[in-house]
Amino acid sequence: MENLESVLKQHKLTLEDYQKILHILQREPNLIEIGIFSAMWSEHCSYKSSKIYLKGFPSDAKWVLQGPGENAGIIDIGGGYGAVFKIESHNHPSFIEPYAGAATGVGGIMRDIFTMGAKPVASLNAIRFGDITQNNSTGSKHRYLLRGVVSGIGGYGNCMGVPTIGGEMSFESCYEGNILVNAFTLGIIKNDEIFYGRAEGIGNPVIYVGSKTGRDGLGGAVMSSDSFSEDSKSLRPTVQIGDPFTEKLLLEACLELFKKDLIVGIQDMGAAGLTSSSFEMAGRSGSGMILHLDKVPTREEKMNPYELMLSESQERMLICAKKGCEANIIEIFNKWELDCAIIGEVTNSGKMELYWEGTKCAEIPIAPLSEEAPILKRAVSQNPTYLDSLPPLKEEIFQALNPNEIFQKLLKNPDICDKAWVYEQYDSTVQTNTITKAGSGGASVIRVKENNKALAMSAICPIRICYLNPKEGAKQAVAKAGRDIALRGGRALAITDCLNFGNPENPEVMWQFKETCEGIKESCKILNTPVVSGNVSLYNQTNQQDIYPTPTIVGVGVIDNPLKTLSSKFSANLSIYHLKPKSCNPQFGGSLVAKHFGNSIKAPIAPINLQDELLLWDILLKANDKGLLKAAIDIYQGGLALSLAKACIRGQVGCESIQPLSFQNLFAESPTQVLIAINTQKEEITLKSLMDLTTNSNFCLTKIAHTGGDKLKIGDISLPLQQANKYYFESFKTTIETL
Template sequence: MSLDTVEHAAETPDAPQPWSELGLKQDEYERIRAILGRRPTGAELAMYSVMWSEHCSYKSSKVHLRQFGEKAPANDALLVGIGENAGVVDAGQGYAVTFKVESHNHPSYIEPYQGAATGIGGIVRDILAMGARPVAVMDPLRFGAADHPDTKRVLPGVVSGIGGYGNCLGLPNIGGEVVFDSCYQGNPLVNALCVGVMKHEDIHLAKASGAGNKVILYGARTGGDGIGGVSVLASETFDAATPAGASANRPAVQVGDPFQEKLLIECTLEVFREDLVTGIQDLGGAGLSCATSELASAGSGGMRVELDTVPLRDATLSPEEILMSESQERMCAIVEPDKVARFLEICEKWDVIATVIGEVTDGERLEIFWHGERIVDVPPRTVAHEGPVYERPYARPEWQDALQADDANKLARPSTSQELREQVLKLVASPNQASKSWITSQYDRFVQGNTVLAQPEDSGMVRIDEETNLGVAVATDGNGRYAKLDPYAGAQLALAESYRNVAATGARPLAISNCLNFGSPEDPAVMWQFAEATRGLADGCLALGTPVTGGNVSLYNQTGDTAIHPTPVVAVLGVIDDVNRRTPMAFAEEGQLLYLLGDTKEELGGSAWSQVVHDHLGGLPPAVDLDREKLLGEILISGSRDGMIDAAHDLSDGGLIQAVVESCLRGGNGARIVVPDGLDPFVFLFSESAGRAVVAVPRSEELRFTDMCGARGLPATRIGVVDGESIDVQGQFSLPLAEVRGAHEATIPALFG
């Protein structure tokens, strides 16, 4: 078949093209023809198809995501906001911290190990591209029912992929979540987060400026893996099969090599130290199509690329396949001509392949050539930033009222103390509330020696300056059950819990990243969920003063007509001046006084109790009070800084009893708990009211602590003391720690070990 050049495309306007197979709608294809004034070449069609996919263009979500900018709170700490590879915040002392969370959901269902591994690899390169050294990763995960046969296929592969890739990079995995729910059957959510650290002056942006500057592709060779990945795997439901353009004997999911990525990281950081690049972009989703078009559109001119100079693993790849390939461990840099030799020298030192594939021009077009023939001639912004924008119809689903009317507060409750005890044990042994140490022990949490808190603590925390002990804390949260009941409140509850988790460790929350996981945007009910969740998150961030720095939208998470629960995952990053003042969750010393902070109400909608005991989802989620969340955060941070709190644990899934169990087991001590007067013991133990935490206060600090809470108007109720080898809820039941530990720790190994 002859090469489809720009000239040939102009001469053959009626030649048939596989636009539909590449995921484009007819009107989108017609718009491409209008932009170019002719039909696109095969290479141009490939580029537009991947760059106009949901994953890259956010065409169904853009109109709602704008709120994150329009409602952004004033925040002096924000250095780089939405629009770059990752957001950057000021951590103090001249340090900047960059972080981002993204999804690799569909690839991880098809090929769990490589899907999850390359999810870690991709997010690490996003952080690297900002100029930062990656220092930690996290992994919020959602799987189908824990006892489903396919969960036994997917989970071990995903966990091995995350651990295998992250451990080989030498990056500690400091936190995340593992949630089981049948709604994720066939659509696991594998979200990955990375944190990086740099000095303010080391921030780099993705832009190609300066006519004559060279475009250098460096890292791994380009292969046939992941071709068309973002156009289909991340943009269609699983009724779709192999991505268009992907040969049956080539993997649709990218194949990762963490050792190559480690070399790429060190090589890139050395290049940064010598100030050899004017712009840089990682190659992730959409590969070279993304890197070239985004660099050119963000710069001041055009770009010319000689595609046949790209180093290949597979010599049979067509130009279209090279442009669409999502082979991992690749970066693209813009380098001034007099610095090219040194750039290549450093790449050779690190055994990283580097090739000059083009240059920045003084024009306004992205031109790509294949053996001297022009196969792409496009305005780069139309590829990278001016894709379709859809105002998808959305409507509150008809079933929402009935769902909310099915009140969980009316479910049958335990009628005796013995039944209450049995339900506590059933809760703490349930897959979602059980210990995840079988999973997290497969991750290296302490490599590099700067991890000061890691799972199962409320937030992960790393030291970023070994002299001053400056540190950052990060937590991720998201409750799809809450969001199904009320997407607006559900998104705010995810934000509030993540904010609370960071504050509970003593760090001051600064900013957020998010990963918005939803079903098909072509379903008005799903789009309503998305619109409400986005609105809730934007309003919540404004109230808490935590700007959105970036993130990811993952749509089409459904099998057939069955969508996942709306699952906005929110990552909050905070800063702590001295990690030695961090607050752990463990009740570590007998005699510590236990205080419940906040108000407990009869709020069981979407609760762990309603799921575990009754397999029920209905009613309203807990009410959100963001002013209370902010006040609680201030108390937790002040108490940590001033030595008034020895331990803290936020109250969320499973309520007070789950938090007490986790803190007792973590510290190896029991507790005597007293139910406050006027409060139903069942509600006291199982309610999931928001804006609450349980803290352990040294006896010597009790008066100072209660005075602080009283002065600031935060309810603080003394509920017990750390003591003995049992959890005694006085007047109700006693649970020996050994029995609780056995129930809590046996579930996950029994399912997957």
């Protein structure tokens, strides 16, 4: 091949990769084949840097119907129904083109869900930006990116008629050159009507359905497998353009298709488009496949086989149909005004054979493409030094601070204040199953009418803890997601993860990744929350700056009685108790007050005791089941002061603490702590029942406040509720619209 070095560089392939390709093909590849290997061996598709660390993730339980390896994971939620869910990243595209990147991220994850045969019923997102409060070019840029991403999420999800019911948002300087957009969708399915991405049965037709193919998204998988630099704007053509109205039609057509016995398997054309969908479907079944690329519907003139195989145009599916059912399938998709074309058939050759106008233009053995994909054992630092440049936190700095002033500043900060400006752009109540208000904090809950239960789901990542101690941060992320579910009255059953990291060529990043995986494995095993699906996003680096380790965890659990969904807002005449392990030692490492008012976030991290965490879930579930609790919230960012304040502000009630609270008591943070609210009029009998639940345990229960009045009085903090409302509910909108 002429200009081999240039071609390999363009396709992010090494000479070693090329030697493997020669070995697999037993000849020189042509450009089409080079493009296919490039896409399938990209970091985005092959997980070549991360695969060795993902092995060993707990993925089995009696309620797990489908673990990793398919389009999405599935858990049994009772009554013959399952929950299908997954989280995916669309980071690089969203940084390049925020609206289109976020929109197509939402569209892609929804297709992963309904490809399994499920109806999407809820979405979450975890989005992360630089500091939007700065009145400079960086702040302006990230307010622009935030507006675009939120608009893209809302624009696509709203058109699809799938409620966006919650999520997580954070702001750190490490994301200034590389924002994160992680999209999650959950669907409901009958357990005996699950579809898989498989192509088997010699002679069965392969059918293309959905939108026509264009040149948008070319090279997207490869682009997402590289770092950014100053000239990344030139990557804009690699970002796909979505059409939610077409996807809505595709969803309805697929749901109609699934009701009839017409297909063997179905796969979304996601990253790497027709290449990944065809190779994965045939590969899972050990089959071969013939594709006639000139039969692929196109919307641009003179598209060639290379472009058709690698385009990432949206809203497309590949179907392996049962022979003889072609006419029925075509009729369904014609009814929904979607393209539908028979473009190939299943063979037993074990090869992918591509034809263009009757002539074979490429041929690749399917199994070796995946089996011999590079598995990189990248260098892992044995003594990471990335924290050495951070000075230790000087806690004596806090002694000179006024708790009341700190409290007010944090209440207005984007890390804490209400994000209604965002959530009001999402349709959160369509389908009429949403129980909790979007953006209300904690886990989001939907009613499952099919089995009279509810599902709680929470997206979380304690970013600064993960930066200081990746293993501990990952453990706390899994625990926090499950705790949020327990605080709604549910039991966490499984997680999906989106592991966002910097450049894997940096040994310290790979150390962060390894440690994170170990933390997830340990916590999921002890907490009995298997990993059923997930995604890895590497190369989140711009101009040599890596993001913090950001393992976004989404926990999903079942609430047996939707009427017992626990609130996270306090009302009047409640007694507030602090429930925590006796060994709890609140610390400032990675805390919000250290971030904004200390000289550093670097200080010891309060380690989590996962057995205590599991016991806390049990206490909360039993207490809620007995009707002992009126509301509950955990102590997280901002410490006890901000958690108590948010619960009161959301419930439009004041509060008054009943004992002295030091600066550490107010603002320090550590895991496995909650505030529970009980009826003051029934306090004595309720407290006795609660004490019975905590007897002989490592937990203590301490009354710290009662609700009522029109002021927040928490230790040395005193603020009129009206002023607190203004800070909490109006600050975010003011930041976005006026700076």
